[in-house]
Amino acid sequence: MEHVAQNLNLWWVLLVPLLPAAAFVVLLPMSRRVRNACRFVPIAAMVVALGLSIAAAVQVYPGSHIGEPFWQVAWQLATLGGHAVTISFAVDSLAVLMLVMVCIVGICVQIFSLFYMKDDDRRGWFFCVMALFLAAMLGFVLSGSLLVEFALWEIMGVCSYLLIGFWYRDEAPRKASQKAFLVTRTGDVGFFVALAAIYAACGSFEFEHIFATVANWSPALLMVSSIGLIWAAIGKSAQIPLSAWLPDAMAGPTPGSALIHAATMVVAGVFMLTRMLPVLTLNPLAMQIILVVGIITALYGAILACFQTDLKKVLAFSTISQLGYMVAAIGVGSATAAVFHLTTHAFFKALLFLTAGIIIHATHTQDMRQMGGLARRMPITTVVWTIGAFSLAGVLPLSGFFSKDEIFTVIWHSGQYWAFAGAAAVGVLTSLYVVKTWFTVFFGNSCNVNAHEGTATELVPVSILAALTLVCGFLTIPLARFLGHEGEWPSLTMAATSTAVMLCGAALGYTIYARQRSTERLKQIFNVVVSAADARFYLDWVYDTFFIRPYFWLSEALWKLDAVIIDGAVNGVAWLYRGLTRLINLLDARIIDGAVNGAAWLYRALTRGAQWFDSTVIDGIVNGLGTLSRAIGAALRRVQTGHLQRYQRLIVGAAVVIVAVLVLVLRFL
Amino acid sequence: MLLTIIIALPLLGVLISALLPHRAESGAKWVALLVTGADFVLAAWQLVQRGITGTTGMQLETSLSWIPQLSVHYHIGVDGLSLPLLVLSTLLCFLAVLASWKITVKPRFYFAMLCLLSLGLNGVFTALDLVLFYVFWEVVLVPMYFLISQWGGERRQYASIKFFLYTFFGSVFMLVAIVALYLYTGSFDLTQLRDLIAQTAALKGAGIGSIQWWLFGAFFLGFAVKVPIWPLHTWLPDAHVEAPTAGSVLLAGIMLKMGTYGFLRISVPLLPQGFSGWQLILGILAVISIVYGAVVAFAQKDVKKLVAYSSVSHMGFAMLGIAAGTAEGFNAAMAVNISHGLCTGMLFLLVGMVYERTHTRQIKDLSGIAAQMPVYAGIFCFASFASMGLPLLSGFVGEFLTMVGSWKSPALPGIITVIAGLGILCGGAYMLWLMQRMIFGNPTPAVEGQPDITLREILCVVPLAALVLVIGLSWNTLLQFTDPFAAALVKILGA
């Protein structure tokens, strides 16, 4: 274990991920009842972890550039063909910042879910998986090698699968969890290829080793690895082609969604891109792709958020859109802007999700239309929601304004003016849906009476997060300097433009929703856009028709190929063949009723063609081999007629022929 | 001498359990348990001891002359490649005996056959003489045939005959190749054969159509049936569906590894030029196996068939590792061998437990197991994630190294690695699809009221799970054995 320490020995930082991991290991083997009782263990573990990370932050305070670790430790994982492969953990300023952020959000969510899950009999299991997830995220943040990052990346995927599918008894969470895990794994294929390419190039996964040799990588290799990494990030952070899973992931318990699908896991993609920025910057095309993906995803998320009626879906699409912002920030090369927005977004989005949890708990519904006028019954929740929402919209004193403004300035300086316009449009739409939710949920006619204010255990974590959202805004400079860049306050003009953007969106929202003006007329005007938005721009339809249904058909066809054609061709023995014909009839019967329940017309035409092909050509081959050998056998039996005369003549005939051939022919040869 | 004891111990089991009097029929399982257990302890002790001192070159070698005229020797030995497989084989045999505790139909013959199978498997992995290897290769065939045909499911007769004839068809070509090798070089001994082949002029000449190429092809047919590689795999699903639980565990857990072991022990080191001719074909077939196995598994209605096709897909990774020809590739092949043995062994044991309770393997009849049998569901999820290739578990080691190895290999184009990546995705797809239908959801009448997993059954599964975790966390526990062998192999190919 060699230490690459400037002068600090931060071995204890490793405890931060290990503590929740220990909690998970402790909780796992327990029986359900015992596990429910000691669901406090993970919370205690997280509190200690927070303490340690804050201590680390203090010790590391002046901070340094991203990528220069204060302290690093490496183990030899294995030797491959005599060449040692190592895994390592490194502590640098970015890692410490993320540690603090994750611990804070983690603790708030865990405290909140103490109350939220109190009447669910599998709450022990919920905390256990939550602990595993936090351990994985903290480890992910601290990892010093791409292999460790990938390993923990997939562990987080599993945890999100388990959490989304927590209530596995009913249909929606089951389907959503599988969809989420499969879509993220589609992204992981890219990560796999990138890993293989990078290892092939520089023989190791360590970041500093990669960055050292990246200069002399071949352009093809550079392209493959960056495309792979981008594809992985798109999968994990629900960017545009692979974003369908995040809205469905809301089927899981709200605190789970709050932690995973707002604050931590979804930003893992962004975090990985920041880590690998040195590699990506060498590839201008990759940067451009990242920027384009970021902006389009932001727009996509924002537009759809405006049309959602489910409170959590709105937040989900808003997360997609803010992630788009972060990716765009990376796209223009500024890691600090992305990280800053990542941090602030974590706080206010977690805040919004938890508050949404309280509202849902109180009104027992997720549909915003049935909520209304909650301000009077739930004053604290309203205040807290307002802080979060306005921070999201980018109102001046709140942290959201500063981090979004940072991104605007960075995009502006990068000269990509189309991107800046896009970002501004997203700003407008963001404030539009913020205001819309604000009015529909808290003002308007109060249509459910028994809404009651959240209890203390719910409100404490929420208010902590609200406080942080207020404070963070003023930390832009120290935070930037912590990450190694001298930050500056947003320029006056930029502040003005972003406020103007926010105000115009708010005004639009006010005019439409404040006074309950009927939105039917609006809907006719934009009916095309509205119907498209309802169907999430047909993204799901594309998945279904071009990937899922053909996959079902392909597997069915290949299995039939397997069972009939290869088997048929291989065992031509009559005796086996008889068994096979029974099998084919059985299969055909099942195929026909299989086709009936919903295969496309194309599919049915094809199977009929295949059947004809089967019965004539393939059976022909199988028959051929079988009958050929039996025909020869039968022919031989016919010769064996039992007549002695026939045998005598055969023998003598054979003898004479052989003698003639051998003696005469060979004699003369 | 110790290695001969390890190999021959199951023979003791065969004799005792077959000759037990009728009254003491139930004693057969205790005899079998004792014998296979002792065998495993011995083998594991060797592994641990070797682990400490490191394995370079052949260990525990014994060589006695058997048929002097044909220079056939009883030559056995263990090295980095075969020691882990030997331990896995003894472990799985032990667990197979444990898993078939409730066998009532002719138990004496059943456990005799299991011990005979264990003997054959131990022999195959330690034989260093081609004739001895072929003898043990066929010995394994007979008990498996009887296991399937006597204690199998409804269509056991068709499945067992098909299993026997497929493998026999392959092994006949292997015999022809062995004879041809003997005639060219005059020796059957694996250790000397490599340099003998190198010296004989007739066997020079790489590339398609050279004699080495043909020999490799003959061996390929013999081993491909066993691995199984794509076109020759149709016996596997039938054999699995109809085999009893213990039969399936051994068939998938260890008998498929004989094919890849054959490639690594015989084909690649002895016929390097032949191998270079076949590399691309192997790679393509391997990738087809991966994707084909995964896609077809998706459409299965019977759990065992699904796991059988998953075995085709996983062994495809092992073959891709071999086809890559790089150090990572060979390590990958050996890692997939061991990890697939563990994961699929676990899956089959678990499926066997469900079958013992519900007597059905149709997925549509089984659902909501998590609600009814939570501990079982937990273990099943662990096994599924392991076989899906989740990091920190052994499945990931094999698949990751295959990807890295095949990308690095000069002979295989990059697209093959990408398709293999897609294969991993499809692998995840059918496993999740199985878990979603079988484990989650509301309990069906068949699953209703079923007792959760018992201690005996947990004992069957826990050692495998522990090994999966240990290998997954610290790769070196396994790779320290396989890497010296892989490095030596690469040096041979390089030379």
Added chain:
Amino acid sequence: MLNAIAFGVLGFALLLGAVNAVTAGNVVHAAFWLLECACASAGFIWFLGAEYIAIIQLLVYAGAVGILVIFTVMVTHRSYEDAERQVRVAWLPLVFAAALFGLLAYGILTNQTLASMTSAADSLTIAEFGRQMFSPDGWTLAFEIASLVLTVGLIAAVWWTRDTDTDADGSTPADTQGGDA
């Protein structure tokens, strides 16, 4: 060398007997022609100088075998017309036999060793024949084996033809009389 005329006469007698025995319509005729052929062959052998063998030939073939055949014909054919069958020439066997003879003739006629063997060996006396038979390097072993062959022939004949006791499976001839049903 041999006197051609005697050779011709005896040879013709021999061939005549053989041809008629083989193509006889009636089995009884065939049996009698066999007798004639055996006697002719004994004469021919005598002409070749091997008197002792000729006598044995006469005894064994003409006597024992001929009579035995006639005896069997009497047992197995109840009436005259049973033994009758219309005579027709079977072409395929004729072709085969002729082809074989042609090959043999070609072989014999072109063979030098046969042509070169002309030394007229004086015929062996019976005493000499006996002494050589039982000399240490002689044919005692062959003699023993021949006797065993005859014993087997005897056992077989007894086994198949005896009607009195039960068959291997205990069924007596009576109940399977209608064998041909």
Added chain:
Amino acid sequence: MSTIATITTSFLPPFNGYAVLVAPALLILVAFFSLFADKLHVPDRAAAVVAAVVAAVGACWMALGADNVILFGYQLVYTGDARFAATAILVLACAWFVWTAAAGTGRTREATALAALSVSGAVLAVAALDLIVMLLALELTSMPAYVLIGYRRYRIQGLEGALKYFLLSVLTSLFMIYGASMLFGLAGSTHFAELRALTQSPLSLLAFVLLIIGLFAKLSAAPFHWWAPDAYAGSEPWTVSFAATVPKFAGILVIVRLIQLVSTGFSLAQSLLLIGAVASMVVGTFAALTQSDTRRLLAYSGVVNVGYILLVVAASAGPDGATYSTIALVSSVVYALAYTAATMGVLLVASGEGGRLSDLAGLSKRRPAAAWCLALFVLSLIGVPPLAGFFGKLELFMTAWAAGQQVFVVIATVVTVVSAFYYMRLIKAAFFDEPERQVAASEDSAEDTADVAPDVAADSAAPETPTPAPTSRVGVGVALGILLAVTLLLGVLSGPIITWLT
């Protein structure tokens, strides 16, 4: 005589010992003892027991006897392989006698006598180096076979089979004798060594071919195998098990010796043998595929196996055959034993049940031990390793491949694979099929099965209608055990066996 002496002594030190003839002598004694058994008021099967003991003693005697015994002026020479063949034949006979003693039904006295004489003939035939002795010994070996095929004298199928076998066999042995007489005439002497010195001429070639064709018929090699299926299908599996194995084993030895000692003078010997080999393999396999009667199936399997042996013999008959002669001799003898032991085993198991495959149905339930024995014998016939069949085939194919018959070895391999299909039907019948209900036993099987209903026939006057003794399971076990031992050990101990043979 001098030329004979020089040639044989060149590789055989003279050792005068008539002791080696003890085995055949004892067998002759047993034959006569069993013929007069009822006069000595001894139970019917006692003869078989004595015969078994004698055969066992003879086998040990032969095995332990000295090597290179030359008798009767080089007419009879017991080299290593002759002694091994004699021991093998005696072992097979011993197994058969034990089975007859245990489970033989009805009168087995005559069968024992005939078998004993046949075995003594075979023991002499394997060592014969003289045309006359060879012919006589072969006749002595195969004549009892005619009787055994037709042993059930009150059943027309048996007799019909025997008649066909007899007539065809006599016809072909006359061919052989004619060839032998012509060769003798040309060479002047009947000893093999002399025949080797024969100058090649069309007539001598013709004579030699006729001789070999006769031997082909004895071995039921392809163009001349027509009698085998009908002869075997007509009679009981118990008698077929002897008639199909011992005469064939002796025939194989004779043809191997003949080819090695005499064929150098005849270039076409190799092509003749190859024709026989390929024809046997192909015809035998395809005909066997569609058989439904065990005896007929094994008849065709016999044709195929003789085809394999002829392939190796052809290898040693080639121009450079001398180098391969010893290995060819060794591998053909070993394979002959492996094949005959397995065939006798299968037939003995079938004897308890009945001739047809369907009679074997459900055997694993009735007699599990016998069923597993049957499985092992069939696997040995297929050529699955650790059993004798595999090692036999391995040596056969390697010798043939080395001797240049690559194409034919490939044909043999394909034939082996195809043969697996029809052999497996035996296992399928024994293990999977369900026996039809006993009531509907068809006419043929009723007559066929040896379970003899005590016959209270009209002439109860027949004094000694023997009430059949019960089948003693131990005896059957011992018989099958001997054959099983041969099948299992021949493979594993092939090292020492080969040293013994050369």
Added chain:
Amino acid sequence: MPTVGLTAVVLLAAALFAIGLYGAISNDSAIGILISLEIMAISITVNLMGFARFSSVAQANAWFFSVFLMVITAAEIGIGLALVVAVYRRARTSEVDDLSELKG
């Protein structure tokens, strides 16, 4: 007077053999076949005696050969006729063509 050599005798024997062969193949009744086989045996004896007469060295062996040949033929005729009688008893015929129950 003209003399004739060994070739003529062997030729005669060959002719006799061929006639016997024709008879064996073409005859329907078993006894007819046995008679033809008998004739073939006679031809072999004649052949042997031819050699005995003309070859200097082979005379004794030729005599022994023919004697043993006669023994073999006698034994075979014995068995053959016994078999024919047994078959006749059971099947009321000795016509070979009717005996074709065993086939396939």
